[in-house]
Amino acid sequence: MRRYRIHHSSRYSYDIPVTHSRNLCLLLPRPLDYQMVRKAALHIDPAPEPAREISDGLGNRLYDFTVNESHRHFEVLLEMEIEIQARHWNEGCHSLSEARHRLDDLKNPLHLEAMAYRYPSRHIVWNEEMEFLTGELRANNIPPHACAQVLMERIFSEWKFRSGVTGIHTTVEDLLRLREGVCQDFSHLMIAALRHLGIPARYVSGYLETLPKPGMPKLVGTDVSHAWVQAYDPVAGWKDFDPTNNLIPAEQHITLAFGRDFSDISPLRGLVTGGGKQELLVGVDVVALV
């Protein structure tokens, strides 16, 4: 078990005042049996009108609020303390065909729920070129979590981490050609490959505790929001994979939300009246508590 304190602040500055701002935020962590939320609070400045928490139909906590006061600075700050339990992964199906066969039984409510993550979604659409990643796995009838393991390793070794080359409009097709990207891209790519194999896969948003280089002090504000993948095996259930770091998330990954892709669970959406040019400063701190 590990405990963390997390601060995530998004600070906007506008060159002309914003008179009205409608926002939707997905920063409150969803309830999970391996994560105990000790405290989770959103501080919004200027103070919003009464907010409403809405269930997004996928089990996440949407926080809907409006700021009606004229302002030139806007901050959304998440403060939370969380405990993460170690997880054990059960053994899953023995083959892909077995898994697909078992998934057909939708009387099992977990299978039914998983089917929401089985098909193309707004940012995850693929074509036959996906065979490049999936062909061998299918041919060898590899079971779901082993498929995910192989895909994670391949994406980690064949794609280069580089920020600034991809954006919100980058498609899975682009990624197959580009061979570069960031955690969001790697997750989208891996999810597409899994779904192409018929394996339900979802996008996970959250944080990662980053450790300083040996002998260096940990700097404040260097952590970032992170994204990774969960793959579904009808026997073993959901299991996490982090293709950006080529590891199975354990106690250093802090989960906020699950979605079909990024568009379901972007942390902060907002429509502002006025504002002109915006400047955004994001600071994330993940501090391990002893």
Added chain:
Amino acid sequence: MNALSRSSCWNELYAEDGSVRPHWRYLYDSLHSMRPAELTSRASELSGLLRENGVTYNIYSENHEKDWPLDTIPLVLPSHEWSSLERGLIQRAELQSRIFNDLHGKRRLLSEGILPPSFLFAHPDWLPAAFPANLEVPPYVPLIGFDLTRGRNGDWRVLSDRVQNPSGAGYALQNRVLLTKIFPSLYRDAGVHRLVNWFRALRAELRAAAPVGVENPHVVLLSPGPGHETWFEHTYLATYLGLTLVRGQELELRGDRIWVRTVSGDRPVDVILRRVNDAWCDPLYFRPDSLLGVPGLVRAVHAKTVTVVNPLGSGVLNNPGMLAYLPRMCRLLMGEDLILPSLPTWWCGEPAGLSHVLENLPRMVLKPTFPIPGSNSILASRLDLQKLAEMRARIIQEPELWVGQEECEHAMAPAWQNGEWVERHTVLRTFACGNPRTGYRVLPGGLTRMGASEGELIVSNQDGGISKDTWILSSEPEREVLNREAVLSVGNAPATALLPATAAENLFWAGRYQERTLVLIRRLREVIQLENGEPLSPEQIQALACATGGLWQGTRADNDSLWSQIISNPQAAGGIAYDIHWLTFNGKALRGIVDNEAMGIVQRLGEPIDTASAVEIGRYLDTLAIHLRALSSVWSDWSTDDPRHIFTGLGQKCEWLDILLSTLRAVSTMDNSPVLRMVLEIDQGVAPGLVLQGENLIHLASADTRRPRSLASTAEGILVLLQRLPRGKNLSRSKPEALALRLLAQIALGDLDSLPTHFNEFTQALHSTYFLAPASPGWLQN
């Protein structure tokens, strides 16, 4: 019509033995007793009525508005046949509600393996956040449309259930209203079921859909706007049902409620009858690129302060593949067999469906599983061999994206086209409204559509289809409280009681463009001798430039340049074609808000012109002026506290003030140019020959309150109009009012220099007080 149709499909009019079916007898005999010339004249009367009433629809591919095509001959169906059809439709309506309910709740259809899970989870309109869980009243679908066709034996088959936001009921009603005008006695004596009661039920249903505890719900119709295919219907239905017609930009979430911005202040909204598709209804929650929705509508839905009809999320029921599973769904959800069958349909995502569709491909109609806007059904029988092979390959590659439906040779019905009797294939769209608790009610009639030419099976309007009225004969005379269908009189608030902000803005700009065009015509007519091709003096050129707002660039007042620069060029801002374009643009957006008389004038103004000779130009300008004055007199006939009167009046007066200010400025810099003085004299209606000195003329045009078109009188008029607008709670002077008072004082004091600046401030205040914010909101960056 005398020859027995050889076609193998069902014939509506003739029985197998060639005799006229009994329920057609009366209409058949009556119409055949008329001479063809008589029928032709009724038909042209009908098209006249359609144009007069501005009945139109928009063709997307051509990006323009077309007259609504309506055949003179209705489709006639006997009462007994209709009542058995009705039973089947009521069951299907209820079934659709239960399917919606199940997919947003227990999902037994999926867990029991009856419906493929991709039908829900892969549907682009599956919006998990759209619908709150655990509603006290199970969700249902209040309004459903059905497209019906007939098999060879006359048995009815459903082509598609239209669940998200079915259109056509308004057109069906308009068809009825107009057809009864050209065949009044025929209609009266035929004993036709009336439509009015169904629309009354629909209105009651919309009100009953309001959130729990709302006593007198405010129901609005949310339209994508004048560019939408069925904009006419939106305006017509809103007027007929007494709903406020709004666009997304006029609605706003405040707290947990949706409000509509009107000139009489903001009003909360309880029910939204929407014509906007699911994913476009809320840019914050769904498609960020949507300009048609309301940011935060989903929040109000979750807070249960507003009901959307049909509910958000009903888009997933728009999937032609559903028809393949309907009988089993009916058994599971209703415990009974489906009464009214669908046209045989297969989903290619299932091996059996795929192989059937591929084996019978030439006889299939192919439809995308998840409807793509603008993509039509594909009739495989119309494809050549190569296209057919391509289609086959597409289906094999992505079978789950395709649905095959058996091609049906729709029933033949008689029609009167281009002066002769013909037969056309027809499809009937009808509607049911209601709820699962108190039941559904089917419209006794509907919108029949027929192919444009002989043998044509495609009936959609986008593809040139023609509509028909649908007469269901009643077995016994109907007792009606109301026998007029033109108005639904139950407590209808006049459309103007809640004038939405966009409509106010359209009225204002219609007023401005009307005034601008009329002034320009008057000046052109008077200042320029049209027939005179002589060179102009520098003074005259300058004056002309001023009179036309800088548009005139030539040195000779010849017809060609006059025509090309000022009159006919729609790109020339400030020219006549340009002004008329924007006048009709604003005018058409006002359908349903202003009456048919005004709409008819707007329609005529927009008709294209081509003429070049001087005499014709003069005549054209005169005709235009007559129409423009007629429009203005319609506006001023509205009662003086009618917001429509006020906003068109404000538009006219603001425009005039604007024009006069720039003319006065030009006079003062040009040192008494005689032509300019003439312009001013024309504007002020000074009798010819009455010579005025410059100072006097300027005084007369600015501060003389006896002159109705002086600055002083115009500003006074603006103030009077503003004072008639509904006031806020505190009854204080509005900002525009205060600024108008300042204008008035400045004019009286002769302080003309700062007037243009202050006038600008005034119009800006007018905009921000009564119209919409000019800037649409932007996105926070991520």
